[in-house]
Amino acid sequence: MSTTKKKNSKEEGQLETENIDVLGARVHNLKDIDVSIPRNQLSVITGLSGSGKSSLAFDTIYAEGQRRYIETFSAYARQFLGGMERPDVDKITGLSPVIAIEQKTTNKNPRSTVGTITELYDFLRLLYARASVAYSYETGEKMVKYTDEQIIELIYNKFNEKRIYILAPIVKGRKGHYKELFEQIRKKGFLYARVDGEIVELLHGFKVDRYKSHTIEILIDKLVVDEVGDKRLKESIQMAMKHGKGITMIMDKDSDEVKYYSRLLMCPSTGLSYNTPAPHSFSFNSPHGACPKCKGLGRISAIDIEKIIPDNSVSIHAGGIIPLGKYKNSLIFWQIEAIARKYDFDLKTPIKGIPDEALSIILDGSSETFKLENTPLGNSSNYFLSFDGVLKYISNQESSTTSKKAKKWAEQFIKNTLCPTCEGQRLKKESLYFKIHDKNITDLAQMDLSLLSEWFGDLEQHLNEKQQIIAKEILKEIRSRLGFLTRRWLGIFISKPKFNQFIRW
Ligand SMILES: [Zn+2]
Structure with missing residues (x-):
C-alpha cells in the first residue's frame, strides 16, 4: 500500500498541525502500521485488493473522527445516537471532523444529501417527533387530539339539546363477514351497531357480505345532551373510547351528521388517525417510518x-x-x-x-x-x-x-423506477404529513446546508409558544451541528474498487 500526495494549489488558512498521524493501526488486516497523511492536501491511498485501504480510511480514520465528533455532543444528544467503539489504533493526531462519502454501485439515491448522511438527520427526527404539527393526508386539515374533558366540552357545545348516538368505530373499510365480531359485540351487551352507515340490530348470527368492504361502529349509547357534567355522557364516552381505541364518533340522530373525537392525532372530518410520532416514525431504515411500498429505498423494481x-x-x-x-x-x-x-x-x-x-x-x-x-x-x-x-x-x-x-x-424485463407511493421520499405517507413551518422532514433533508442554516435561523418566529419550549434544546443542538458542518471538514471519498481518495476542503 502506498500514499501519494498532491499539493493543493489554494492555501486554506493556518492549521494547528500539518499532518494526520496514525500510529499503530491494527484494524482488520492492518499490521500495526504508522502513517502520516498531510492535511490540506489531496491524498490518495492505493493498493491491491485486500491490502487494507478501507480498513485505514473507513474503519480507522473515519471511525475515530466520527467517534470524537459524537463525543462533542451533550449527554442529552448522545442518548439518541448511541456510542461508537474506539478503533484498534494507538493514537491518531491532527484529525478534524470527518465525513465519508462512499461511491456505491447499487442503491444509488439521487436524493441523498449531507443532511441525511450525518447525525443531523437524527436531530431532525427528534425535532419532528416532538414539535411538528400533523396534517391529514386525506383532507389536508390539521389533525386534532383532545383530552376526555375537552371532548365532553366540545360535544356539549356542538350537540347541546340534541339527540345523539355515541359510537365506537371498530372496522374501517375492510372486507369480511364479521360474524364472530358481531357475536363478541353482542356478548359485551351491545345490541346495535352502525354498519356501512345504517343502524342495525345485532340478532344472533348476524353477518355481512364477506366480499365487500365494511365500516362498523358499535352503538354505545343514545342520549340527549343537556349538561356538561352529565355522568352518563361521560361514562358512555369513556366506553366508546375504550372500544374505539381512543376514537369516539358522535352522530346527530336527526340530521345524521357525524363528528369524530380522539385522544390520538386524528383528522376531524374523516376520523383518520395517526400514532403519536416518535423519532423512528421519521426513519426510512425503520419499519415504523419507511414507505411500505419501497421499504424506504425510494425506488422500486417494476x-x-x-x-x-x-x-x-x-x-x-x-x-x-x-x-x-x-x-x-x-x-x-x-x-x-x-x-x-x-x-x-x-x-x-x-x-x-x-x-x-x-x-x-x-x-x-x-x-x-x-x-x-x-x-x-x-x-x-x-x-x-x-x-x-x-x-x-x-x-x-x-x-x-x-x-x-x-x-x-x-x-432484463425489470426497470428500476421512482417509488410511486412515496415519490422517492422514502417515508410512509403519514410521516410526510408532519410539518414544521410548512416543511416536512424530507424537505429539510433535501436542502443544502446553507439553506438549511438559513431556515433554522429564524425558526422560532414560526413556532407557537409550546413548540418553542419543546424544541429549545433540540434546536440548540441542530444549530451547533449546522455551525459545525459548515466549518472545515476532512472528507473521505471512497471510489471502489479502483482507488480510495482522501480529500479535504
Ligand atoms: Zn416508497
Whole structure:
C-alpha cells in the first residue's frame, strides 16, 4: 500500500498541525502500521485488493473522527445516537471532523444529501417527533387530539339539546363477514351497531357480505345532551373510547351528521388517525417510518412492459410475449389457450387484437379458474387452473434466491423506477404529513446546508409558544451541528474498487 500526495494549489488558512498521524493501526488486516497523511492536501491511498485501504480510511480514520465528533455532543444528544467503539489504533493526531462519502454501485439515491448522511438527520427526527404539527393526508386539515374533558366540552357545545348516538368505530373499510365480531359485540351487551352507515340490530348470527368492504361502529349509547357534567355522557364516552381505541364518533340522530373525537392525532372530518410520532416514525431504515411500498429505498423494481411486448403486431404464437418465447407445448401456453377460448381469440391473433381484459389476465393473472383442454394428465375435460400471470412469474424469478440464472433472466424485463407511493421520499405517507413551518422532514433533508442554516435561523418566529419550549434544546443542538458542518471538514471519498481518495476542503 502506498500514499501519494498532491499539493493543493489554494492555501486554506493556518492549521494547528500539518499532518494526520496514525500510529499503530491494527484494524482488520492492518499490521500495526504508522502513517502520516498531510492535511490540506489531496491524498490518495492505493493498493491491491485486500491490502487494507478501507480498513485505514473507513474503519480507522473515519471511525475515530466520527467517534470524537459524537463525543462533542451533550449527554442529552448522545442518548439518541448511541456510542461508537474506539478503533484498534494507538493514537491518531491532527484529525478534524470527518465525513465519508462512499461511491456505491447499487442503491444509488439521487436524493441523498449531507443532511441525511450525518447525525443531523437524527436531530431532525427528534425535532419532528416532538414539535411538528400533523396534517391529514386525506383532507389536508390539521389533525386534532383532545383530552376526555375537552371532548365532553366540545360535544356539549356542538350537540347541546340534541339527540345523539355515541359510537365506537371498530372496522374501517375492510372486507369480511364479521360474524364472530358481531357475536363478541353482542356478548359485551351491545345490541346495535352502525354498519356501512345504517343502524342495525345485532340478532344472533348476524353477518355481512364477506366480499365487500365494511365500516362498523358499535352503538354505545343514545342520549340527549343537556349538561356538561352529565355522568352518563361521560361514562358512555369513556366506553366508546375504550372500544374505539381512543376514537369516539358522535352522530346527530336527526340530521345524521357525524363528528369524530380522539385522544390520538386524528383528522376531524374523516376520523383518520395517526400514532403519536416518535423519532423512528421519521426513519426510512425503520419499519415504523419507511414507505411500505419501497421499504424506504425510494425506488422500486417494476416490470417494463415495453420489454415484455416490444411489438404488439406479433401474435403470442409467434413469440410476441418475449419472456414466453414462441409457442411450445407447455402448461403456460395451455393456460393462455384456455383464456383465449373464453375471450374468443386465438394464439395467432396479433397481440393488439386481444381484448384488453384478456391481455390483462395473461399479464397480471386472475383468481378465476380456466378449463384446460390440453393438460398434464392428457386430454381431460375436468382440469381447471387459475393463472398467476406472466408478470408474477417474472417477479418470482427475479426474487429467486436459489437460481442466479433465473434472476438474471428476469432482470432484463425489470426497470428500476421512482417509488410511486412515496415519490422517492422514502417515508410512509403519514410521516410526510408532519410539518414544521410548512416543511416536512424530507424537505429539510433535501436542502443544502446553507439553506438549511438559513431556515433554522429564524425558526422560532414560526413556532407557537409550546413548540418553542419543546424544541429549545433540540434546536440548540441542530444549530451547533449546522455551525459545525459548515466549518472545515476532512472528507473521505471512497471510489471502489479502483482507488480510495482522501480529500479535504
Ligand atoms: Zn416508497
